[in-house]
Amino acid sequence: MSTQPSIVDPRLIAARPGVKGAINDIGRKITQGELGNIPVVVALIGVWAYFWFENHRFISAGNLTNLMLQLAAGGTIAIGVVLVLLLGEIDLSVGAISGFAAAVMVVLNLRHGWPAWFAIVAALVVGGIVGLVQGFWVTRIRVPAFIVTLAGQLALTGGLLAVLGKTGSIYITNSTIISLGQTFYSDTTSWIVAIALAVAYVGFTLRDRAKRRSAGLVLAPARNVVFRLTMVVGGLLAATLVFVLDRGLPLVVVIFLGLVMIVDIVLRRTPFGRHVFAVGGNAEAARRAGINVKQIRLTIFIVASMLAAAGGVLAAARGTSVNQSSGQGTVLLYAVGAAVIGGTSLFGGRGTAWAALLGSLVIQSVDNGMALLNKSTNVRYIVTGAVLLVAVTIDAVARRGRTSAGRA
Numbered sequence: 001m002s003t004q005p006s007i008v009d010p011r012l013i014a015a016r017p018g019v020k021g022a023i024n025d026i027g028r029k030i031t032q033g034e035l036g037n038i039p040v041v042v043a044l045i046g047v048w049a050y051f052w053f054e055n056h057r058f059i060s061a062g063n064l065t066n067l068m069l070q071l072a073a074g075g076t077i078a079i080g081v082v083l084v085l086l087l088g089e090i091d092l093s094v095g096a097i098s099g100f101a102a103a104v105m106v107v108l109n110l111r112h113g114w115p116a117w118f119a120i121v122a123a124l125v126v127g128g129i130v131g132l133v134q135g136f137w138v139t140r141i142r143v144p145a146f147i148v149t150l151a152g153q154l155a156l157t158g159g160l161l162a163v164l165g166k167t168g169s170i171y172i173t174n175s176t177i178i179s180l181g182q183t184f185y186s187d188t189t190s191w192i193v194a195i196a197l198a199v200a201y202v203g204f205t206l207r208d209r210a211k212r213r214s215a216g217l218v219l220a221p222a223r224n225v226v227f228r229l230t231m232v233v234g235g236l237l238a239a240t241l242v243f244v245l246d247r248g249l250p251l252v253v254v255i256f257l258g259l260v261m262i263v264d265i266v267l268r269r270t271p272f273g274r275h276v277f278a279v280g281g282n283a284e285a286a287r288r289a290g291i292n293v294k295q296i297r298l299t300i301f302i303v304a305s306m307l308a309a310a311g312g313v314l315a316a317a318r319g320t321s322v323n324q325s326s327g328q329g330t331v332l333l334y335a336v337g338a339a340v341i342g343g344t345s346l347f348g349g350r351g352t353a354w355a356a357l358l359g360s361l362v363i364q365s366v367d368n369g370m371a372l373l374n375k376s377t378n379v380r381y382i383v384t385g386a387v388l389l390v391a392v393t394i395d396a397v398a399r400r401g402r403t404s405a406g407r408a
Helices: 010-015 018-032 038-054 061-086 094-110 116-139 145-167 175-182 187-214 222-245 251-269 271-281 283-288 293-319 331-341 354-372 377-407
Strands: 169-171 321-323
Touching (some): 038 354, 061 094, 061 222, 061 251, 061 271, 061 293, 061 331, 061 354, 094 116, 094 145, 116 145, 116 175, 116 293, 145 169, 175 251, 175 293, 187 222, 187 251, 251 271, 251 293, 271 283, 271 293, 283 293, 293 321, 331 377, 354 377
């Protein structure tokens, strides 16, 4: 009789029914860093509980609505950062792109008389062109993305100053542009939009599961699907209730959540999305499998830059102005921080579009809560930096755990 120990597939452990199966599944995921967004959600609950205890106004409908308004533009930029990080790359120019694109939009509209929507589309196209140029340098000339995008950040900062001209600041007067950041839907419309988004998400999830079952593919445990759907739908309806208790559902938040859901669907349910994860996980293996690695990278840089431009447009619409500091300061740091804190790996191949939302919520909650407690700016920066360092450390430890499990 053989005395060699049997090897058990971790997926079979995860699939065992009952309490024991759930405990084994959680233990495996903890050691290999596969808990997904759960640690971020737990951390967010802890942050909210602390600030609510210190100042009850933190959980008020008005403050939570302001918090979502504050994170929508930066969160849109963070979605693009998530995509770039999934490839194991970095884009240091997203903040500068957002400011430059916003300046282009305002100048075309106010100084050259372009219709608002034409100016907005032009801003997005400008972002795409920047991403195309930088992506070309990275994929074809093979200059590291860190250097290319750092150079892009410097060049676009100069471009922002040149576009604004001597005035240095331009106030937006066009009602169409302003409406992007300052439109609030009525209570009835708010609930209709929220329920439509919830139904769409549940429908896509269940359809995807049915297609995987019919194809004979391995399915995630039903409890995992139920948990994810409960978190998304419950969070969406709870957020809508908060908005209704204040001014109504903001259009800028609808745009942001819509982008998160669209990118999530693309990443998890299309061949392109699977190729992105494949390239980020192992570029050489992806190339040998017939995936056009260069094209995937180039496309991601273009999309990320367009999302950065969209974030700049939303920020300008909410602030009703563009100036020399647009896209500067903490915009880049918060976008990268949101992506990493939300669970996107710096090493590529792991993350979701929801990381942009959850990470932005954590960062903005810390910033908003400390502002309510009248903490100085330096303390807020130190705390935010500490949160980012913890997130990166967890990612590095989890990566070692997965590597060790793979060698076992």
